[in-house]
Amino acid sequence: MPSGTKEYLLKRVLIGLLMVPAVIVFTFVLLHMTPGDPAVLMAGEGASPEYINTIRETYGLNKPLHEQLYIYLSKLFTGDLGYSFTFKRPVLNVIFERLPTTLLLAGTGALIAIGLGIVLGVVAAIRKDTISDNIISSVTLMLYSIPIFALAQFLVLFFVISFRLFPLSGYISIGVSFSDPVAYVLNVLWHLVLPATSLALIQMATYVKLTRASMIEALYSNYIVAAKARGLQSRSILFKHALRNALLPVITVAGIQLGLIIGGVVITETIFSWPGVGRLTIESIESRDFPLLMGIFVFTSVSVIIANIVTDIVYTFVDPRVKLR
Amino acid sequence: MTSLNIKSFVKRFALGSKVRGSRALTISIALLAIILFFGLTIALLTNKEPLRTGYTAGLTAPNSEYPMGTDQLGRDIFSWTLHGIRTALYVSIISTSLTVVIAVLVGLPAGYFGGKFDQILMRITDFFLSIPRFILIIFAVIIFSPSISNIILILSAFSWPSIARIVRAEVLSTKEREYVQAAKVIGSNSIDIMFSEILPNVIPPMLVASALQMSDAILAEAGLSFLGLGDPNVPSWGRMLAIARQAIYVGGWWTLLFPSIFITATVLAINLLADGLNDVLNPKSVR
Numbered sequence: 001m002p003s004g005t006k007e008y009l010l011k012r013v014l015i016g017l018l019m020v021p022a023v024i025v026f027t028f029v030l031l032h033m034t035p036g037d038p039a040v041l042m043a044g045e046g047a048s049p050e051y052i053n054t055i056r057e058t059y060g061l062n063k064p065l066h067e068q069l070y071i072y073l074s075k076l077f078t079g080d081l082g083y084s085f086t087f088k089r090p091v092l093n094v095i096f097e098r099l100p101t102t103l104l105l106a107g108t109g110a111l112i113a114i115g116l117g118i119v120l121g122v123v124a125a126i127r128k129d130t131i132s133d134n135i136i137s138s139v140t141l142m143l144y145s146i147p148i149f150a151l152a153q154f155l156v157l158f159f160v161i162s163f164r165l166f167p168l169s170g171y172i173s174i175g176v177s178f179s180d181p182v183a184y185v186l187n188v189l190w191h192l193v194l195p196a197t198s199l200a201l202i203q204m205a206t207y208v209k210l211t212r213a214s215m216i217e218a219l220y221s222n223y224i225v226a227a228k229a230r231g232l233q234s235r236s237i238l239f240k241h242a243l244r245n246a247l248l249p250v251i252t253v254a255g256i257q258l259g260l261i262i263g264g265v266v267i268t269e270t271i272f273s274w275p276g277v278g279r280l281t282i283e284s285i286e287s288r289d290f291p292l293l294m295g296i297f298v299f300t301s302v303s304v305i306i307a308n309i310v311t312d313i314v315y316t317f318v319d320p321r322v323k324l325r
Numbered sequence: 326m327t328s329l330n331i332k333s334f335v336k337r338f339a340l341g342s343k344v345r346g347s348r349a350l351t352i353s354i355a356l357l358a359i360i361l362f363f364g365l366t367i368a369l370l371t372n373k374e375p376l377r378t379g380y381t382a383g384l385t386a387p388n389s390e391y392p393m394g395t396d397q398l399g400r401d402i403f404s405w406t407l408h409g410i411r412t413a414l415y416v417s418i419i420s421t422s423l424t425v426v427i428a429v430l431v432g433l434p435a436g437y438f439g440g441k442f443d444q445i446l447m448r449i450t451d452f453f454l455s456i457p458r459f460i461l462i463i464f465a466v467i468i469f470s471p472s473i474s475n476i477i478l479i480l481s482a483f484s485w486p487s488i489a490r491i492v493r494a495e496v497l498s499t500k501e502r503e504y505v506q507a508a509k510v511i512g513s514n515s516i517d518i519m520f521s522e523i524l525p526n527v528i529p530p531m532l533v534a535s536a537l538q539m540s541d542a543i544l545a546e547a548g549l550s551f552l553g554l555g556d557p558n559v560p561s562w563g564r565m566l567a568i569a570r571q572a573i574y575v576g577g578w579w580t581l582l583f584p585s586i587f588i589t590a591t592v593l594a595i596n597l598l599a600d601g602l603n604d605v606l607n608p609k610s611v612r
Contacts, residue, residue, distance in 0.1 A: 017449070022452050034468050041468075141600075145593035147544050149551045149566050150585035157573050157581060191439075256454075263459025267548060270572070281460065282552060285467060297464050301456040308455050 006049050009313055016309040018126030023068055023301040024076050028069055037061075042290050044085045049163060051107040052147050081298060086283070091295035095277060101171055104277030107201030109191060116200065116253060117207025122243065124208065125215030136208060144205035148264045151273045152198040159194060169273035198266055203257060210253055214246040255311025259304040346604025355599035358592055362411035370537050371572060373401035375408040377562035384577045394579040406583050408560040413591055416477055416546045417539040423481035425535055427487035429527070433519045435489070436496025446493065450486035458483060466554050473556040476549060480542050488534050495527040529606040536599035540592045547588060563590045 024270040031038050040047070048053075056062055060071045075082075081091040124136040143151070159165045166188065167173065176187045218224060219242050227237050262278075269278035277296060285291035339391045363370070367547060373380060373391075378398040380391070387394040393402035435446040465479045500523060509517050550563025557564075562584040569581040 001347065006542075016455075019452060019455055023456060026452075030465060030468055126469065141596065142589075142593065145540070146585070147547055147551075147566075147591045149548065149563070150581070150588065153566065153569060153573060153581050154585070157578060161573060203450050252418065259455065259457050262457040263548060266459065266463075267551065285463070285552070285554070290467075293464060297457075297460050298461055304457055305455050321604070 005316060009316060012312050014100045016312075017304055018306045020302055021073065023298060023305070024067065024073055027298055031294070032065070042082075044127070044288055044290065047085070057218055066240060075260065075300065081295035084284075084289055084292040084295075086289045091292050092299075094280065095206055095293065095295060095299050096175050098275060098277045098280050101274060102269070102278060103270070104188075104266060105192065105274055105276060106199065106261065107197055108196040109268075110203065110254065110257070110261070111290050112196060112200035113203035114207055114250065118206045118211050118247065118250065120204070121208045121211025122215055122238075122246075124212045125219065126218075126238070128216060133212075137212070140205035140208045142202050146202070148198055148202050149271065151201060152195070152322055155194050155198055156271070167191050185296075191272075191274075195268045195274050198268050198271075199261065206257065207250060207255060210249055213248060215242060218242040218246045223271050248318060251311060251315050255308050258307050259289060260306070262300055335344050335482075339541030346601045348419070348601075350595045350605065353594045353601055354537070356590055356594035357598070360410055360547065360587070360594065363407050364414065367404070367407045367411075370407065371401070371404045373404040375405040376400065377556075384572055384580075387579050393583040394577070396565075396577070396580050397572055400584055402565070404559050405565055406562070406587050407430065409562040409565065409587060411448035411541045411592070412473075412559050412561050413546070413588070416480070417542040417595075420477045420480040420484070420542045421535050423477070424484045424488055424538055426494055427481065427485040428531075431490025433496060433524065433527070436493035436517065437500055437519050439525065446486075446489060450490045453483060453486040454588045459545070459548065462549065463552070463554060466549060471549065471556055473559045474544055476556065480545055484538055484541070488531065488538065491530055491534050492527050493532055494555060499523050499526045516536070523530060533599050533603045533606070536595055536602060539601055540595040540599070542593070543588070543592055564608060 037062045043052045043055045084091050087094045120136050125131045127133045265277035269276050361385045381395045381399040384524040385395045435443040547563030550561040551567045556563050572580040
């Protein structure tokens with residue numbers, strides 16, 4: 001570890017963690033910019049005046065703004081994201097219950113996108129300006145431009161409605177229980193294919209483009225030229241030297257993509273009725289469960305912030321050239 | 326490898342990217358011309374209203390009267406799809422213009438003067454870049470009610486930081502150039518220098534970012550409408566695709582196909598525009 005790395009990491013983590021209170025204050029400000037009474041909004045539609053009063057009391061909504069902010073911050077920092085009136089349970093519990101299914105979907109989608117994206121990007125770079133390069137670049141640009149709510153529906157139209165290859169929606173078939181683990185896992189995977197593919201296809205273009213560009217750059221850089229001059233085998237040059245350096249930016253982008261793909265997750269989960277946090281977001285909107293929606297916003301923001309910190313830390317270890325600010 | 330060979334490599338890249346760029350631009354302009362043609366001649370092509378129900382008794386396949394068919398409530402898909410062009414362009418052009426104006430007004434002085442103001446800007450951009458944008462947009466739309474002007478304002482409010490960052494970076498690299506220093510020496514004031522000496526240099530990278538911002542705005546508005554969070558009085562492709570969710574199960578593939586073609590073509594055209602501009606304006610980038 002070069003000197004200064006520790007300081008850099010510490011600074012990175014601190015700045016990242018400062019974003020958490022920023023998100024919370026921001027949520028608070030947004031909530032208070034509403035035309036109506038925040039207590040009514042947080043109690044939900046059709047709440048009794050008594051319940052609205054209880055909410056007003058718990059969040060101190062009749063107190064001056066700075067005191068309200070203090071109450072809100074201290075509640076959130078103890079992990080109290082509020083109480084969901086549709087689920088009649090604390091918001092954090094509801095989110096945690098749905099989290100594993102979302103992680104499974106988003107993780108599988110990202111892995112397919114990264115894997116396939118790198119392979120296609122390398123092929124396009126090696127065959128730069130040939131027909132295969134052009135086909136790969138055009139198809140990925142096309143996929144990049146199709147909104148996920150159109151792409152996913154075409155998958156449904158072909159693979160669910162016309163060919164009946166995959167189930168319509170959900171996470172597991174009715175009647176399949178965990179008592180038969182193999183059948184259970186296979187059933188979940190069968191349900192996972194279409195939503196994960198939708199998510200993967202729209203993300204893939206970014207990885208193809210990135211891998212292609214950095215591969216081309218690497219292939220024509222001086223150290224590869226030198227390796228060629230030393231008479232190294234082209235296969236070993238390609239995989240040992242060029243690809244390794246070309247893959248570094250992929251790590252950074254994978255981190256950034258995480259924040260961007262959450263919108264895609266919300267839409268995918270809605271289309272395939274996948275019972276994750278994305279579907280939960282829409283449920284919270286439909287039932288006007290404001291504490292739940294706010295909780296999801298704070299929760300996803302904090303997750304993305306943490307993921308970005310982790311990405312940066314990983315990057316420092318993988319790439320010794322990383323700039324120490 | 327000799328220096329001559331390296332030079333020829335560089336040349337090949339520059340040339341290759343220019344050719345690629347101009348090809349992307351050609352396709353993009355052709356697509357945009359077709360889309361604009363449809364968007365501008367709606368009145369000549371159809372006499373149906375986009376959101377009016379009851380043209381037919383129910384879901385009807387494309388025929389001579391309804392070239393793209395109708396949906397479950399008998400709304401004309403053709404008219405709605407064409408009006409969708411106007412909505413998409415309206416939302417993307419207005420919100421992107423607003424975004425760019427804010428980004429320039431913040432990014433120019435931040436890069437030029439540096440200091441505290443610059444620090445604050447960087448932290449704000451860090452903030453917006455590290456939270457999930459779509460959830461934030463949903464959250465804001467719920468709070469401020471989903472009228473089309475609110476949606477445009479919300480999209481702009483949450484999009485300017487990343488473009489402001491591009492502006493700032495470009496200002497930083499431009500402000501040390503000789504002609505800017507010269508303008509300072511002859512006593513031009515800061516505002517003149519920023520707008521007449523530095524701003525022209527900021528425009529090329531900003532054009533690329535603005536194009537991407539436009540396609541982003543189209544997708545965001547359509548995504549909101551798809552989730553039922555759009556303006557119900559505005560004909561949006563997103564809402565059509567929400568309607569298609571039920572229609573495709575009873576054979577109504579046309580409710581999915583036509584709006585999908587138009588939204589994809591529009592977004593593709595704008596993405597190609599961004600790609601092409603990037604290659605032509607910045608031929609050093611490896612493509």
